[in-house]
Amino acid sequence: MADQWHAPLRRIKGAELTGDTMQTSGMTRLEAISGKAVGAERLWMGRTHVAPASGSGDHHHGDTETAIYVVSGHPVFVFADGEREVRLETEPGDYVFVPPFTPHREENPGEQEAVVVIARSSQEAVVVNLPSLWTPVDEA
Template sequence: MTDQWHQPLRHIKSGELSGDTGQTSGMRRLEAISGKTAGSRKVWMGETHVGPATSSGDHHHGEAETAIYVKSGHPVFVFADGDEEVRLETSPGDYIFVPPYVPHREENPGDEDAVVIIARSSQEGIVVNLPSLWAPVEGPE
């Protein structure tokens, strides 16, 4: 018998991550935990890979809050603060928080893959690709 208090655990093995999720140019996003892979209702989790000397396209994740853990490499997270471009340089073990609707991109100036683990406050892998960090963003009404 299963009810809300007695649901089975889901085990997603590393080789079972799916690329069948929203993508952004310059990176590869892999989905692990989502509504479709694990039946989650409030969380999406996965990872992204950005190759050496590569930048992702500018994008945001809609209404979802995003938490990022840097697993390997030294990715740089870039966002706009008014007219200024802000660059957050990271190392393995660092965390980044991305609020809803904030346009950003990931850059990898290094010579090894940058891999980050991502958790979002949505069971969907929301990805909205943008032409620039300063593109108008439709937020909640």
Template structure:
């Protein structure tokens, strides 16, 4: 079976895998007060075309600012700690309390924030349906008013 070769001799079936070491992750990406995002997989770091992936940490007792991620879908995997994800439904704030090993889905344009009421850092891995870390920070206050 023949494969299409690019001008440089490579082809879509033999593109190299890319390894991004933890120490190489960059915090030069969209940030929200109260948390820290590190970028691993993106258009900028590895040339991805439809995916962004990284890590977010929220320190003990910290709360992030309200924000959303534009038209990106966001998938979250809880690595450690006890993060709380807060959003509004029917005019009331709802709190999701996943445990390590759990997943959370954040729909596009949904205002939310992360909280960490625990005494250990909360660490999550995030993946988005775009190659950019879209972060739209919102004014402080209740998510019911957003």
């Protein structure tokens, strides 16, 4: 019998992920764990795909922390540090941490699709699309 201390586990098959979540141009986000999908209260988790030789639009994830695990491909995570653009090149097995309100974008310069698993400290996929990496958060 389920109660607040003994809630049942939930299995979400990879084929059951939905794209019914906030999107950013140049990438596809698929939702697995969220408030609406499974009743999560403090976590969002999903998978993102970036096509070869492409990239996403600039965006941030509001007040949520984001953890990224690179499954395949060699995505590049781009963010602004003052007036310079910083590029974090990654490979399968790498992790990336994105602090709250940090404008960034994902690029895939490679010849194969880049796939990453994302976890956020929110039950929903908070996405704020931006015109540039240098857009002040309060104008987003």
